[in-house]
Structure formats: structure tokens, C-alpha cells
Amino acid sequence: MTISLDQAQKIITAALAKSREMGYAPMGIAVLDSSGNLKAFASEDGASMFRFDVARAKAWGSVAMGVSSRVLGERAKGNPNFFVSLAATSEGKFLAHTGAVVIKDAQGRLLGSVGASGGTGDEDELICMAGVDSVGLTSG
Template structure:
């Protein structure tokens, strides 16, 4: 199974609905496939600059390393030099901060990742999880 554009748009709609319901600041949400290719991105009115780059980089790091970005943030604390090296190799597409989750199918296969930017890492992560679940997929 591959991640479809329809699923990516459902994930974004669910994430932004969760953000609005929670009263968070304007967000940017990026969905990428398992190969790191952008499927969809939306930025709410009033979102500040860098939302696209940060949201995509959180998701890209998650797919590349096969874990949610919260795990990457912890690894960065434990091995900062390695994470800086990954960011350099990734040409700026790698950010090790909370706010992205893997997108999996029911069998646990990684389909891609969704990343958000605009709130705290916890807020970004929460809307990503909500978005994945709203599309009937597994956040993981």
C-alpha cells in the first residue's frame, strides 16, 4: 500500500481540525511518503514563515530514521554530533524536534510521515497523531 494524495489531504484536514479545536496558534502541516517525497502541505492563515521547512524536515527525519521525531529529539540530546551530521547530509531537510509521527497501515508498514510546525512540540505532535487517526491510519 502507498500513501495517496487523498489520505494525505485527510491527514492535514484532521490535524488542522484538532489544532483549531485546541485553540493552537496557526499551523503548517506537511505529509511525505515513505521515500521522503512531499504529498501535501497546508499552512493556516497567519502562520509565520518557516512552517513548511520545519514541518517537512520533522517528517523527513522521521521517515529517514524510522521513528517519530520525539525519539530523534531524545537521540539528539544523547548524540548531538550524529544529529548535526544527519542534518548536514540531509541538506537542511532534517530536524530532530518533536512534532512528527510516522504514518503506518494496519499491518505496521510505514507509508510516510506527517510533521507540523507552529506550536510547541507537544502540540505539533498531537495534531499529527489526530490527523493520521482521522484518515483511518496508524500513527506510530
């Protein structure tokens, strides 16, 4: 199973709505399927050119390891060489920094992930969680 295009687009729409509600900076949001392939992406007007790469890398690491990027960042503190190796092995597609969550169905099956870039890691994570919640899926 994987996330549908319709679900991915709704996640992005809800995440951007939450970002605007909170008054956050312009965001980039990437939704990946369970294989780490890009399903959908949006970049708000005014978002910097790095938003895509950072949002996707957060989401890619999250779906690859099956946990939020917050958890990956915590794990990286205890084993930094391993996480640097993961980033190098994935040709830069792996970023262990808060701002991405996994997307799971009611049975706990991994469907994909969503990552955001534009605010603090906490802000990015909050809007990703809002997006996932909006489609009745879970972010962890």
C-alpha cells in the first residue's frame, strides 16, 4: 500500500492552511510514497530555492527509516558517523532534522511520509502532522 495522489494533495493543502493560520514563513512541502518517490510537492510564493531539497530529504529519511525526522535527529546525536554515512550513501537525499513525519493507515502500515521546510523544525513538523490528520491517517 501507498499514499494516493489525492491524499498527498490534501495533506499539502491542509499543511499550508495550518502554516498560514500560524503565521509561518513561506513553506515547501513534499509528500513521498512508501518507496521514497515524490508523490506531490508545493512551494509557497516567497519560499527559497532550498525548500524542495530540504523538505524532500527530511521526508525521505523519515520514510526510509520508518520514524519521524525528529526521532532520527535524536538518534543521530548518539551515532553521528552512521548518519553522515547515510546522507552520503543516499546522495544527499537523507536529512535527519525535525520537520517530517511518516504517514500510516489505521492498521499501522507505512504509506509514505511528508516533510516541510520553511520554518523551525517544530513548525515544519506541526504542519506536516496537521496535513496527515486532515486525511484521517496517522503521523506516527
